[in-house]
Amino acid sequence: MTSALSPAHRASSVSRMAAETFDVLVVGGGVTGTGAAVDAATRGLSVALIEARDYAAGASSKSSKLIHGGLRYLEMLDFGLVREALRERRLLLTRLAPHLVKPVPFLWPLTRRVRERPYVGAGLLLYDTMGGRRAVPRARHFSRDAALKLAPALRPDALVGGVQFYDAQEDDARMVACLARTAAAHGAAMATRVEMTSLVTQCGRVAGATARDLLAGTDIEITARHVVQATGAWTGADSVAPAGQPAGAADPHALRVRPSKGVHIVVPRERIAMDTGLLARTEKSVLFVIPWGRHWVIGDTDTEWPFDPGLPAASRADIDYLLAKVNGLLREPLTADDIEGVFAGLRPLVAAGAAKDTTKLSREHSIRSPSPGLSVIAGGKYTTYRVMARDLVDAAARDLSSLGQRPGGPVQASRTEHVPLAGAAGYDQMWASRASIAEQTGLAVAQVERLLGRYGADVALLTEAMAARPELAAPLPGSGGYLAAEVAFACTHEGAVGLDDVLTRRTRITIETRDRGAAAAPHAAALMAGVLGWDEARTAAEVARYLERIAAELEAETMPDDLSAYRVLARTSEHGRASGLSAERRPRSRSM
Numbered sequence: 001m002t003s004a005l006s007p008a009h010r011a012s013s014v015s016r017m018a019a020e021t022f023d024v025l026v027v028g029g030g031v032t033g034t035g036a037a038v039d040a041a042t043r044g045l046s047v048a049l050i051e052a053r054d055y056a057a058g059a060s061s062k063s064s065k066l067i068h069g070g071l072r073y074l075e076m077l078d079f080g081l082v083r084e085a086l087r088e089r090r091l092l093l094t095r096l097a098p099h100l101v102k103p104v105p106f107l108w109p110l111t112r113r114v115r116e117r118p119y120v121g122a123g124l125l126l127y128d129t130m131g132g133r134r135a136v137p138r139a140r141h142f143s144r145d146a147a148l149k150l151a152p153a154l155r156p157d158a159l160v161g162g163v164q165f166y167d168a169q170e171d172d173a174r175m176v177a178c179l180a181r182t183a184a185a186h187g188a189a190m191a192t193r194v195e196m197t198s199l200v201t202q203c204g205r206v207a208g209a210t211a212r213d214l215l216a217g218t219d220i221e222i223t224a225r226h227v228v229q230a231t232g233a234w235t236g237a238d239s240v241a242p243a244g245q246p247a248g249a250a251d252p253h254a255l256r257v258r259p260s261k262g263v264h265i266v267v268p269r270e271r272i273a274m275d276t277g278l279l280a281r282t283e284k285s286v287l288f289v290i291p292w293g294r295h296w297v298i299g300d301t302d303t304e305w306p307f308d309p310g311l312p313a314a315s316r317a318d319i320d321y322l323l324a325k326v327n328g329l330l331r332e333p334l335t336a337d338d339i340e341g342v343f344a345g346l347r348p349l350v351a352a353g354a355a356k357d358t359t360k361l362s363r364e365h366s367i368r369s370p371s372p373g374l375s376v377i378a379g380g381k382y383t384t385y386r387v388m389a390r391d392l393v394d395a396a397a398r399d400l401s402s403l404g405q406r407p408g409g410p411v412q413a414s415r416t417e418h419v420p421l422a423g424a425a426g427y428d429q430m431w432a433s434r435a436s437i438a439e440q441t442g443l444a445v446a447q448v449e450r451l452l453g454r455y456g457a458d459v460a461l462l463t464e465a466m467a468a469r470p471e472l473a474a475p476l477p478g479s480g481g482y483l484a485a486e487v488a489f490a491c492t493h494e495g496a497v498g499l500d501d502v503l504t505r506r507t508r509i510t511i512e513t514r515d516r517g518a519a520a521a522p523h524a525a526a527l528m529a530g531v532l533g534w535d536e537a538r539t540a541a542e543v544a545r546y547l548e549r550i551a552a553e554l555e556a557e558t559m560p561d562d563l564s565a566y567r568v569l570a571r572t573s574e575h576g577r578a579s580g581l582s583a584e585r586r587p588r589s590r591s592m
């Protein structure tokens, strides 16, 4: 079995989807859905996964990228969630994804002289001990002078001292791509640009789904003994209903998601002189300043989003809020001109009463089985994706055993605690020999280190490709340091089928370059054309569509509020439709 999510793998997956009966059909290719595909496939179940857009195109590429227990939840006395998340953090750091997940330090500036240090110190001591065996360094206390030495960018009057603690971070979209590859390596049929359009019912059970292959423009009926739906912010009262029933009719108690928008901005590393990340309290939540390669990611916001979940838009109000919060701490304030990138995502929080502010909604996950043959999940957080996936597949397994007809006997318990993600096995040895890899390939050691942090042991596949085609070792023009080989690998191994997949998620060029990837776009498209067989017209349309999207996002960021920002993105998406761009190249409107 191969972990290469190549165009050939997609084609054979779509053929399998039309022909086989699967134990489990997963709908949604975010971290929860791809995690569920890994969980189910490694239990020996036959699995298909469909994703309407791209892997991680929803919240799973727009998070703060922290694998964390969540100090905020500790303060909310949600000890169970924190303990579970810290356990997952350790597993990811040490066993499942040591190539992708790394420890990251945060300074917590103290602002009150008397009671704050013991309060914060006690909380961090608990945080350090709750996760069991240590995987990150302990918290350390600093005087004001020592804290300012660590973070000279801070205004001296912004703190009276500080405590530094450790959490972990990852590239969220890359981790989902690795999960998708891991599921494929265990036999799952995986396809993006395939959108579920309705559930299929037979004798009172959900027995599969109809779906539209957005690349081919054809419909497929996928037969499955159980469907699991992990559609994030798209899950709701108006979700896809069994064929012939109105949307939302399947279950009056269906999971309702209350999407909460979170916005981050990205600024150059040299604009904030600090040797640590930063976490500071805000009135309602917290502000993070997170080291991100040659940049800082600053976030985030937490506000209700009542519009299309496919078009979360950052407005000027969001950006002004973040600048005001961070500038309250900095000697040299940031301005809008410092911003290199902006991203907005929707937390798929489970609705719990109308009155609550989204910042107060629980980050626990909920699973419902509104009909035999169907389980739906919502809520949760990235860090605990493995637990969510396990619980979701457990729900499917209970239903499958009640069916009593599955070939292969009872479903095994989850094994994902022991299943390293693609690129994890052999990573430590390759890290130890990074200097000799650099010598053999002619790449700089820092470049090899960067590649190892993105691909783990699969760097060997990239260096093989570079040996066969030396032009792939060249930097991609306008990309800020990515290699041409990474674009090719995204198409041959990571399921990228559109320019946006490569510039926004397999690489992070869209948020890391001041022109939002405009200069890199034609170069990346030309490389992709070679691998994916695009003709000139298709290549030009991909570039035009990408440039149109980033122009719309930039315009939305000048709008005063959510509604006007959303209208800009919606107008562009309508324009995409009117100009006859094929479905897979334009954002889709709310469908579930």
Ligand SMILES: Cc1cc2nc3c(=O)[nH]c(=O)nc-3n(C[C@H](O)[C@H](O)[C@H](O)COP(=O)(O)OP(=O)(O)OC[C@H]3O[C@@H](n4cnc5c(N)ncnc54)[C@H](O)[C@@H]3O)c2cc1C
Pocket: 027, 028, 029, 030, 031, 032, 033, 050, 051, 052, 053, 054, 055, 056, 057, 058, 059, 060, 061, 062, 063, 064, 065, 066, 067, 068, 194, 195, 196, 197, 230, 231, 232, 233, 234, 240, 260, 261, 262, 263, 300, 344, 345, 346, 347, 348, 379, 380, 381, 382, 383, 384, 591, 592
């Ligand atoms: C701003 C922000 C910051 C966050 N920070 C953190 C953090 O630092 N740490 C942390 O642990 N968590 C964090 N989270 C939470 C975390 O990102 C989410 O909980 C998680 O990514 C949700 O993943 P998901 O797979 O459930 O949903 P999504 O990633 O949204 O995936 C759902 C997928 O379903 C697909 N889909 C929808 N309808 C259909 C259909 N009909 N057919 C096929 N596919 C369909 C969508 O295209 C989408 O790709 C953050 C979230 C946000 C928004």
